[in-house]
Structures are given as structure tokens and as C-alpha cells.
Amino acid sequence: MSAHFRPIARKPLAAAIALSVALIGSAAQAHEGHAHDDRKVSAEAVVDQYANVAHATYSDALASANALRAANAALIEAPSEATLAAARTAWKQARVAYQQSEVFRFGNAIVDDWEGQLNAWPLDEGLIDYVEGDGYQAELGNPGASANIIANDSVQIGADKIDTTEITPELLASLNELGGFEANVASGYHAIEFLLWGQDMHGxxxxxxxxxxxxYAKGEDCTGGNCDRRGAYLLAANDLLINDLEYMVGQWAQGDKDNYRAELTSLPAGEGLEKMLFGMGSLSLGELAGERMKVALEANSFEDEHDCFSDNTHYSHFYNAKGIQNVYEGTYVTLDGRTFEGxxxxxxxxxxxxELAEKMHEALDTTMGQLQVMVDTADAEDGMKFDQMIAPGNAEGAEIINASIEDLVAQTRLIEEIANDVGISGLKADTADHEF
Structure with a gap:
């Protein structure tokens, strides 16, 4: 995992998040606009709009990460159930844009090489802070699984002793995949999630x-020990997140002759289309249907739930799929309600x-509708969250997840068909070694 360190500049707070239903409605309106537009579009223009959507999405992710930083600082300054609740809400808001950005990961190596520092999961949370043994399932053989950086000024891994006295963004970046174990995740959204929610002990x-x-309390009111270091860790992780997002916003910005956008748009347009379609298909199939749904359901494993500390997984899945739809429709609805369309x-x-274009549009709508069922089921009074859906013997939960997987597989097959239609032969989405 690579780090990109530059001076941290604070941004204004992010605006309120649009509801998921509103986002679906906006996408439908955008599609109607396309249907009545008789102007011819070129492959070059489509790739350029793809870059526009990427830049808008990452810009929102950055703005909401800055809003999260402000909420976390307020929690540390005046710890209370109210400031903790506000920080948790800001974390959930920060996930909306970021999850929509994951469609740019597959097909664009610069994103794929970068994203682990922001979104790696599952993690062995004992690396970061105190854990309760009965609710903690660490990766077998991981020497960092009980390191507890917050409680210790050094970490011993084999013959290596690492000084953790000062908790900084640079330190956290260096500790990712400590000792060669992928579950040693010291930074990113899920490290922050754990610091805000703690372990989910409910199974x-x-x-x-x-x-x-x-x-996060001061003095004798502190529980869990080391409250000052816990606060320092929370802010350092948030600062690293902001730095990384600033870097990626810059890579998709217009007018820079040396960034990734300039490289992408200088390629033959067919190569850009291939990146788009491979990204859509691979997130849809191998990652979302496979790694994030199929694995957890077949193993009945809440340890494989994506947002496992906050039980926000239903929204993470929804917004992943929304990102795929955004790329196909050439649209993005910002967190303050503006629509980028092209x-x-x-x-x-x-x-x-x-006919094929309409089939793809309808397939995406079907998937979003099914994932809305997952969201509505989770958010209902006495609702069923994703970690309950995957419980052994939960036929209703399994039906919701399996229907979502089936819709994602169906839309992936159409994505592959579309690739052939635009002159890209033999495109196969990454299955992540899953069979569908």
C-alpha cells in the first residue's frame, strides 16, 4: 500500500446527503434525457465524461472526509454521546461518495494500487485498540493481531521493533500489511469505523x-485506557484519508498535463471504453456479487461483512452498484444535489x-431496485441488517442476497455484450475466482 503525503488543506463541510431513493430518481431522469437526445456521441466524449464523473465523485469523497475530520475533532474536544453520534453520522455520509467511486478501481491501476490504504477489509482490529476475546476472530498466525498500537509505544513483529510513540499518518501507512498479513489494516475507512463503533459483539x-x-474522555473519565492516544489515532487516520483523497482528486482533474486523466484521455478511445466496461463488470461480478456478498453468505460469516462494526453494509453495497450505474449513464448526483451529466x-x-442499450439500462434499474429492498429491509423498524441476513437458516435474508447476486451477474453479462458491441472483443469481467 503506497502513501501520498502532501500538506493537508482543510475543505468546507460536505453538504447533506441525498437519499438513496432520490439518487435512483435522478438517474432515471438522466436516462430520459439521453433517450430524447438525438445528437451523436463519440467514444472520446464518453471517456472524457467518465473522467468528469470520476473527478466529481472523488471531490465529494474528499469533502465528506473533511466533514468527518471536523466531526471527529469535535468528539475529541468534547466527548459525549451526541458528539459520538455526530461523528458516526459523518462516517456514514463519507461512505456514500467513496463507495460510488469504487467502479474506477478496476481497470485503472493507479486507483487499484491506491485503494487498499483507504478501504482494505476485513481487518484484525486488535492491531489498533483493545478487543474482547470472545468477540474477536483474528487471522490465524497474525503476529500483529494483538499489537494494540493505542496502548503501546512500540510494536514487536519478529525481530523488528517499531516505535509507535507518536501516532502520525506516516506511521499508520507504514503499518498496513505489517508482517505480510493483509488483515493488518492500520488506516482507512474501516480503521476509523472501528474507532467510532468498536467491536460488534452481537454476532x-x-x-x-x-x-x-x-x-475519548479526559482524565479519570476515560474508559478503555489511553484516550488521548485513541484520539490521536482517530485524527491521524482521518488526515491520511484526506491526503489520499486529495491525491486522487488531482489525478482526475482537468488541465493537468501530467496526471492520470491526461494519460487516460490520450489513449485510443477504445482502450478507455475497455477500462470503463472492465471496471463496471469486475466490481459488479467478482467484487460485489462475489467477495462482498457470496463469501459472507456461503460462509455464514459476519467477519466477512464489509462495514462490520457499524452495520452499514447495506448502504455500501447499494452505493457500489450506484457507481456502476453512474458510469453507464454518464451521470453523477453530488452530495448537495447537483447533477453532472454528459x-x-x-x-x-x-x-x-x-435494444441492447435499453436492456442494460433496465438491468441496472433492476439491480438498484433489488438493493433498495436490501436497504429498506435493513432500515425498517426491527429491520434485518446484512449480518443478520447471512445468519445460518435465515431463508428470507438469503433470498434477498441471492436475488441481488443474480441481478449483478445478469447485468455483468450485458456489460460483456456491450463491450463487443462497441468493438472490444473477448472482454471478461474479473470473477475473483468465484463461480456464478
Whole structure:
């Protein structure tokens, strides 16, 4: 995992998040606009709009990471259940744009090489802070699984002793995959999530992590020990997140002759389209249907739940799929409700095969509708969260997840068909070694 360190400049707070239903509605309106637009679009224009959508998405992710930083600082300054709740809300808001950005990971090596520092999971949380043994399943043989950086000024891994006296973004970046174990995740959204929620001790039963606000209290009111270091860790992880997002925003910005956007748009347009379609298909199939749903359901493993401390997984899945739809439709709805819209894959395909273009649009709508069922089921009064859906014997939960997987597989097959339609032969989405 590589780090990109530059001076940290604070940004204004992010605006309120649009509801998921509103996002679906905005996408439908955008599609209607495409359907009535008789202008021809070029592959070059579609790739350029792809870069526009990427830049807008990462810009929102950065703004919401800065809002999260402000909420975390307020928690540390005045720990209370109210400031903790506000920080948790800011974390959930920060996930909305970032999860939509993951479609750019697959097909763009610069993103894939970078994303582990921000979103690696699952993690052995004992590397970071105190854990309770009965609710902690560490990776077998991981020497960092009980390191507890917050409680110790050094970490011993084999013959190596690492000084952790000062908790900085640079230190956290250096500790990722410590000792060669992928579960040693010291930074990113899920490290911050753990610091805000703590362990989820409920297993397949209702309830998320229950870290008390007093884990950030001062003096004798401190619970869990080392409250000052816990606060320092939380801010260092947030600062690293901001730095990394600033880097990626810059890579997709217009007007820079040396960034990734300039490299991408200088390629033959067919190569850009291939990156787009491979990214859509691979997130849809191997990653979302496979790694994030199929693995957890077949293993009945809440340890393989994506947002396992906060029980926010249903929204992470929803917004991953929304990112795929954004790329196809050439649109992005910002967190403050503005719509970025331009030449789309949908319009490009419709020029040659209107029926296929409409099938793809309908397949994406079907997937979003099924994932809305997952969201609504999780958010209902006495609702069923994803870690309950994957419980052994939960037929209703399994049906919701399996239907989501089936829809993701179906839309991936159409993505591969579309690739052939736009002149890319033999495109196969990454299955992540899963069979569908």
C-alpha cells in the first residue's frame, strides 16, 4: 500500500446527503434525457465524461472526509454521546461518495494500487485498540493481531521493533500489511469505523458496535485506557484519508498535463471504453456479487461483512452498484444535489443497438431496485441488517442476497455484450475466482 503525503488543506463541510431513493430518481431522469437526445456521441466524449464523473465523485469523497475530520475533532474536544453520534453520522455520509467511486478501481491501476490504504477489509482490529476475546476472530498466525498500537509505544513483529510513540499518518501507512498479513489494516475507512463503533459483539443478532463516548474522555473519565492516544489515532487516520483523497482528486482533474486523466484521455478511445466496461463488470461480478456478498453468505460469516462494526453494509453495497450505474449513464448526483451529466455509454450503445442499450439500462434499474429492498429491509423498524441476513437458516435474508447476486451477474453479462458491441472483443469481467 503506497502513501501520498502532501500538506493537508482543510475543505468546507460536505453538504447533506441525498437519499438513496432520490439518487435512483435522478438517474432515471438522466436516462430520459439521453433517450430524447438525438445528437451523436463519440467514444472520446464518453471517456472524457467518465473522467468528469470520476473527478466529481472523488471531490465529494474528499469533502465528506473533511466533514468527518471536523466531526471527529469535535468528539475529541468534547466527548459525549451526541458528539459520538455526530461523528458516526459523518462516517456514514463519507461512505456514500467513496463507495460510488469504487467502479474506477478496476481497470485503472493507479486507483487499484491506491485503494487498499483507504478501504482494505476485513481487518484484525486488535492491531489498533483493545478487543474482547470472545468477540474477536483474528487471522490465524497474525503476529500483529494483538499489537494494540493505542496502548503501546512500540510494536514487536519478529525481530523488528517499531516505535509507535507518536501516532502520525506516516506511521499508520507504514503499518498496513505489517508482517505480510493483509488483515493488518492500520488506516482507512474501516480503521476509523472501528474507532467510532468498536467491536460488534452481537454476532447474527441485532446491534452494531457500542463503543462509549467515554473512550475519548479526559482524565479519570476515560474508559478503555489511553484516550488521548485513541484520539490521536482517530485524527491521524482521518488526515491520511484526506491526503489520499486529495491525491486522487488531482489525478482526475482537468488541465493537468501530467496526471492520470491526461494519460487516460490520450489513449485510443477504445482502450478507455475497455477500462470503463472492465471496471463496471469486475466490481459488479467478482467484487460485489462475489467477495462482498457470496463469501459472507456461503460462509455464514459476519467477519466477512464489509462495514462490520457499524452495520452499514447495506448502504455500501447499494452505493457500489450506484457507481456502476453512474458510469453507464454518464451521470453523477453530488452530495448537495447537483447533477453532472454528459455523453454516456448508454447513448453510444444506443446509436448501434437501441435494444441492447435499453436492456442494460433496465438491468441496472433492476439491480438498484433489488438493493433498495436490501436497504429498506435493513432500515425498517426491527429491520434485518446484512449480518443478520447471512445468519445460518435465515431463508428470507438469503433470498434477498441471492436475488441481488443474480441481478449483478445478469447485468455483468450485458456489460460483456456491450463491450463487443462497441468493438472490444473477448472482454471478461474479473470473477475473483468465484463461480456464478
Amino acid at each position: 447474527f443478532e441485532p446491534g452494531a458496535g457500542e463503543r462509549p463516548a467515554s473512550d 455523453p454516456s455509454l448508454h447513448a453510444l450503445v444506443a446509436q448501434n443497438d437501441p
